[in-house]
Amino acid sequence: MKLLLSILLSCMLDVIPSGSTFVQSPQKRDSLLIADQVEYGFTLKDFPGGSTLALEELPALPEDSLVLVRSWKIDTLKTNRKTSGLDLKASVLLAPFESGTFRLPVLRALRTGADGVSDTLVFEPSEIEVFTMPVDTATFVIHDIKGQKGYPVTFREVLPYIIIVLCLAALIVLVVILVKRRRAARENAAGPAEPAYIIALRQLDGYKGEKWWAPEKQKQYYSGITDTLKFYIEDRFGIDAPEMTTDELFAALKGRGELSPELYLTARELFETADYVKFAKHYAGEQEASRALGVAVSFVTSTLRLEEEPQKS
Numbered sequence: 001m002k003l004l005l006s007i008l009l010s011c012m013l014d015v016i017p018s019g020s021t022f023v024q025s026p027q028k029r030d031s032l033l034i035a036d037q038v039e040y041g042f043t044l045k046d047f048p049g050g051s052t053l054a055l056e057e058l059p060a061l062p063e064d065s066l067v068l069v070r071s072w073k074i075d076t077l078k079t080n081r082k083t084s085g086l087d088l089k090a091s092v093l094l095a096p097f098e099s100g101t102f103r104l105p106v107l108r109a110l111r112t113g114a115d116g117v118s119d120t121l122v123f124e125p126s127e128i129e130v131f132t133m134p135v136d137t138a139t140f141v142i143h144d145i146k147g148q149k150g151y152p153v154t155f156r157e158v159l160p161y162i163i164i165v166l167c168l169a170a171l172i173v174l175v176v177i178l179v180k181r182r183r184a185a186r187e188n189a190a191g192p193a194e195p196a197y198i199i200a201l202r203q204l205d206g207y208k209g210e211k212w213w214a215p216e217k218q219k220q221y222y223s224g225i226t227d228t229l230k231f232y233i234e235d236r237f238g239i240d241a242p243e244m245t246t247d248e249l250f251a252a253l254k255g256r257g258e259l260s261p262e263l264y265l266t267a268r269e270l271f272e273t274a275d276y277v278k279f280a281k282h283y284a285g286e287q288e289a290s291r292a293l294g295v296a297v298s299f300v301t302s303t304l305r306l307e308e309e310p311q312k313s
Contacts, residue, residue, distance in 0.1 A: 018042070018121040021107055023128055024091075032130050034097060037069055041091025042107055042123040043077070049084035050114035058092060059105045066102055069093040096130040103127050196235035197304035203228045204296050213289040221289065222274035225296045229267075232300055246271045258303045270295045 024039045025032055032038060047053070055072045070093035078087035090109070096102060107123040204225065212221040230241035230249070239252045250268050253259060259267075270292050276282035284292070 015120045015122055018044070018109075018123055020124040021104070021126045022091075023104070023126045032096070032128055034099060034130060034132055035095060036130075037093055037095045038128060039091045040094055040104055040107075040126070041089065042109075044086075044088045044090075044121075046080055046083060046085035047088050047111075048113060049086065052112045053088070053090075054110040054112070055090060056108040056110070061094075061105075062102070065096065065098045067095045067097060069095050096128065099130050099132045101127055101129050195304075196232050197300050200228050200232040200300045201297065204293065204300070207293055210286070213284075213286050215283050218277050218284060218289065222277045222284075222292065225292060226271055226274045229271075229296055229299060236303060236305065246275055260302070263299060263302055266295045267299050 019042065021040060021042050025036060026039065027036055029036070044053075053074070055074075058068065061068060072090060072092055075089045075091075076086055077089050080086070094104075104125045104127065106125045109121045109123075110118055111121055112118045207221055207224055211217065227242070230244075233239055233241040233249070233253070237253065237256065237258075239249070241249050241252075244252070246268070249271070250264070253264065253267075256264075273282070273284060273288065273292065277284060
């Protein structure tokens with residue numbers, strides 16, 4: 001565009017006055033206010049077909065007072081079918097940021113016909129008057145900045161949250177009820193727990209037979225017998241027997257009225273022999289191994305405590 005302007009100034013071209021410019025505000029108002037946009041341009045009627053039109057850049061505008069928002073835009077308004085001419089509209093978009101009267105610049109355009117002849121079209125400038133928003137200084141009062149206004153919460157807004165809370169509460173209650181029912185069903189299916197002496201005698205019965213006296217099975221044999229007795233002692237006497245050594249266990253059993261001195265000594269000998277077999281690779285003879293099971297059974301049957309079975313409804 002600057003190149004076209006240089007050519008325009010350097011060449012001897014015919015200058016043709018082509019009418020006045022127009023000022024049109026896109027906003028439907030009776031006056032132009034600060035920061036309102038305004039369309040400034042010109043129209044050409046019956047522009048010959050086959051011709052070209054070059055537009056000159058606007059000269060410098062008042063800085064910070066009048067701003068170029070959009071550069072040139074050309075629109076076709078009408079086409080003349082008889083002459084093949086065009087009605088054109090060329091305009092820029094401006095925005096004033098100060099009040100007052102502004103004289104807009106002269107608009108020029110370079111028209112080149114189909115025959116190669118160029119003319120300079122000149123359009124008379126226009127003026128715009130910009131106003132500020134009127135303020136009644138007599139009644140104007142400065143007020144403090146108001147805080148954010150709060151609105152009361154309605155029941156309709158709270159209702160979804162109430163429904164969610166109620167549904168969660170109902171779900172928790174349902175889960176608790178199902179867990180309790182399942183636990184009760186398991187307890188009823190399992191029936192009452194067996195006494196400790198019944199469990200101990202049943203387990204000791206599994207170690208009957210000469211097969212357990214073989215050297216390679218004696219460690220398992222004595223371990224099974226002593227472990228069964230420890231769990232029985234824990235339940236019968238309330239002693240943490242499974243976690244005790246032999247010395248600790250019989251120190252805790254010493255002086256119990258349910259144990260006769262003879263039963264106390266034979267049981268201790270059984271546990272000491274088991275320790276030798278398990279940790280010192282001792283091999284007990286057949287008679288000693290057979291006697292070990294009898295001592296364990298005698299210990300249970302001599303100290304068992306019979307309890308009355310609950311009456312069945």
